[in-house]
Amino acid sequence: MPTPRKAVDLAYLALVVDDPQASAERFEKDFGLPRREFKCGGSSVPLIPIGATALALFAQTDPFLGPQPKKGVHHLALCATDPESAARAAGLPTAGNLSKGLGARAQISLAPAATCGVRVRFTEPLGLAPARSALIERIDHIGVASAGNKDAREVFIDRLGCVYESQQTDSEVETISENLTSDAHRYIFYTRPSRLVGSVRVTFLTVGDCELEFLQDLTTDVSADAARHDAAGNTRGDRSAIARFVAARGAGLHHLALKTPDIDTTLGRLGKAGYRLIDRVGRPGSRRARIGFIHPAGFGGVLAHFVEREEL
Amino acid sequence: MAGYAMSYVALVARNVAPVCRFLGDSLGLQRTDVPLQGRAVPFFGIGKSAVVVFEVDDPYLDEPRFPGVHHMALAAADPAATAARHALPVSGSGTGPEGRRFVAIDPAATVGIRTRFIEPLAIAAGNGLAYKIDHLGIASNDNEASVRVFTGNLGCPIESTQTDVEIRGVTESFISDKYGAVYHARAPQILGGLRTVFITVGDCELELLMDYDPSMKPKAQLGNEQGNTKGDQSAIAKFVARRGPGLAHVAFATRDIDALLPRLSAEGWRMIDLAGRPGGRGSKIGFVHPSNFGGGLLLHFVEPELDGGYIASISSKEEQT
Numbered sequence: 302m303p304t305p306r307k308a309v310d311l312a313y314l315a316l317v318v319d320d321p322q323a324s325a326e327r328f329e330k331d332f333g334l335p336r337r338e339f340k341c342g343g344s345s346v347p348l349i350p351i352g353a354t355a356l357a358l359f360a361q362t363d364p365f366l367g368p369q370p371k372k373g374v375h376h377l378a379l380c381a382t383d384p385e386s387a388a389r390a391a392g393l394p395t396a397g398n399l400s401k402g403l404g405a406r407a408q409i410s411l412a413p414a415a416t417c418g419v420r421v422r423f424t425e426p427l428g429l430a431p432a433r434s435a436l437i438e439r440i441d442h443i444g445v446a447s448a449g450n451k452d453a454r455e456v457f458i459d460r461l462g463c464v465y466e467s468q469q470t471d472s473e474v475e476t477i478s479e480n481l482t483s484d485a486h487r488y489i490f491y492t493r494p495s496r497l498v499g500s501v502r503v504t505f506l507t508v509g510d511c512e513l514e515f516l517q518d519l520t521t522d523v524s525a526d527a528a529r530h531d532a533a534g535n536t537r538g539d540r541s542a543i544a545r546f547v548a549a550r551g552a553g554l555h556h557l558a559l560k561t562p563d564i565d566t567t568l569g570r571l572g573k574a575g576y577r578l579i580d581r582v583g584r585p586g587s588r589r590a591r592i593g594f595i596h597p598a599g600f601g602g603v604l605a606h607f608v609e610r611e612e613l
Numbered sequence: 614m615a616g617y618a619m620s621y622v623a624l625v626a627r628n629v630a631p632v633c634r635f636l637g638d639s640l641g642l643q644r645t646d647v648p649l650q651g652r653a654v655p656f657f658g659i660g661k662s663a664v665v666v667f668e669v670d671d672p673y674l675d676e677p678r679f680p681g682v683h684h685m686a687l688a689a690a691d692p693a694a695t696a697a698r699h700a701l702p703v704s705g706s707g708t709g710p711e712g713r714r715f716v717a718i719d720p721a722a723t724v725g726i727r728t729r730f731i732e733p734l735a736i737a738a739g740n741g742l743a744y745k746i747d748h749l750g751i752a753s754n755d756n757e758a759s760v761r762v763f764t765g766n767l768g769c770p771i772e773s774t775q776t777d778v779e780i781r782g783v784t785e786s787f788i789s790d791k792y793g794a795v796y797h798a799r800a801p802q803i804l805g806g807l808r809t810v811f812i813t814v815g816d817c818e819l820e821l822l823m824d825y826d827p828s829m830k831p832k833a834q835l836g837n838e839q840g841n842t843k844g845d846q847s848a849i850a851k852f853v854a855r856r857g858p859g860l861a862h863v864a865f866a867t868r869d870i871d872a873l874l875p876r877l878s879a880e881g882w883r884m885i886d887l888a889g890r891p892g893g894r895g896s897k898i899g900f901v902h903p904s905n906f907g908g909g910l911l912l913h914f915v916e917p918e919l920d921g922g923y924i925a926s927i928s929s930k931e932e933q934t
Contacts, residue, residue, distance in 0.1 A: 469789030476782045477804070479842050479891060485773030486895040486918060493841070498783075535799070536785045585785065589792045613791060 309462035311509030318601030333434030350432035352439025372602030376420035384423035418552030441560035499537035564609035616769030619815035627907025641741035658738030660745025680909025682860035684727035692730035725858035743865035778806035805846035
């Protein structure tokens with residue numbers, strides 16, 4: 302029996318936040334994760350080791366990110382002892398030349414158009430010790446708004462060395478019934494034909510100790526709902542969020558999901574600590590998980606959720 | 614007989630000609646041009662009553678005048694004495710169709726339902742595709758107050774009461790090639806509804822329609838899809854918000870709604886429903902789009918429940934398909 306292929310390692314995930322120092326303090330204080338500082342060009346970038354990888358916290362003005370970065374998940378950096386030859390081996394076009402990145406490590410960017418809109422870099426390893434806290438075990442997955450999961454599999458498995466984990470379809474079906482109850486005439490009850498109001502194909506590809514979660518909207522014939530963060534989320538809302546994101550920005554990195562041992566406790570603690578929550582208790586998510594979103598406004602402008610699940 | 618007979622129902626249209634074509638040519642109702650204050654107005658006899666169509670600026674009608682159902686006239690040998698007997702304040706009086714004397718009741722005393730008493734009229738009715746007025750739809754925000762006036766004071770009997778609700782159920786499924794299938798049903802949610810009271814007046818009913826829950830937001834767009842309870846609730850809520858409570862639509866009884874609706878559509882009338890859908894009192898109903906008449910005037914058809922027949926006919930159709 303062939304040994305299972307090991308997925309390429311994730312050196313770090315770059316987040317663009319309102320205030321990197323403030324976000325780093327929150328990760329230390331409220332999430333119990335360690336913190337490092339790495340030089341990057343002229344600035345000092347806080348780094349939060351998490352699982353076998355790290356979150357790198359950048360300011361929106363950091364020239365390292367390229368032109369006009371938006372708040373949220375900016376890029377992911379794959380480990381390569383020789384970034385330039387790794388890019389060549391992948392057979393994907395690069396954007397720019399080899400340069401110095403975090404901790405003066407050599408790094409190179411791939412052209413996002415060739416990687417399904419996901420900004421990918423190769424970098425020399427950062428050499429961080431693994432980290433976890435009572436609240437956060439590791440990154441569970443990195444959400445990607447996808448325009449086509451088939452293409453994503455070809456690029457990220459065949460060229461970049463990710464490993465297929467699983468694929469699923471999440472759907473929300475609405476059934477409307479009418480009840481006409483008279484005190485003199487017959488009781489009328491009927492159900493209109495059920496309608497698919499939101500459907501998402503979700504493909505998980507392993508990178509390092511977490512997965513890329515490619516979310517593809519399948520209900521292109523149903524117009525997306527407007528954003529609302531005043532009620533618990535659902536598949537219809539998630540699907541609309543992906544559709545809006547792809548329409549506004551194109552496909553690309555979308556959100557961050559952190560694995561926690563007990564979602565209800567975690568959400569409760571964060572709620573008490575003053576974080577604005579979209580979900581107050583865990584709700585069903587992909588991979589038999591229970592998930593809960595934190596509002597980006599209280600999380601440095603990054604869309605993130607927590608995940609509690611058993612690993613198979 | 615308790616209560617009063619419906620003498621006529623006054624409709625107002627931006628375009629009177631298509632309404633007359635619809636009632637006369639398409640439905641085959643008998644038209645009589647009746648003298649009124651020196652001119653002639655088109656009456657269409659139907660059942661034991663009649664509908665009459667007015668221009669928006671007709672001086673016979675008191676303000677405010679807008680396309681729709683303006684007033685109903687109840688037959689009374691002595692209109693003024695009848696109003697006095699019921700202690701109903703009169704806001705106008707004069708000579709109406711065929712020189713009959715009438716009094717108009719102050720709408721504030723009839724929960725916005727504009728009502729007149731008029732000396733009996735004799736409008737001929739033939740055999741059309743609609744055989745009577747089934748009901749007059751009333752946008753209501755206080756069914757109890759209307760019942761006090763029309764049943765308590767005027768003696769018109771309550772035919773039935775009804776509560777309609779539209780409920781949404783949602784099922785989410787998560788079906789993975791590794792983690793198996795997870796199904797999750799959310800708690801059902803009431804989208805909208807109506808509380809309805811039917812009061813008999815002559816050979817038809819007043820249908821008082823009150824929003825089930827005024828905190829439910831009405832739908833923004835109406836009339837572009839087949840009708841449903843949420844849409845009906847929204848129409849009532851919007852009517853009450855804009856005009857206050859009052860007469861909102863007329864429903865004609867027909868014997869075969871599933872034949873009539875496509876027939877009218879084929880004749881070029883824009884229909885909201887092309888097949889009967891479940892309506893009040895075990896009936897099947899189907900709406901005509903107000904745009905046919907320049908907007909505002911809302912008509913629908915009703916195939917009343919007869920011998921409990923219609924559920925059987927729906928299920929037999931489903932078996933065929």
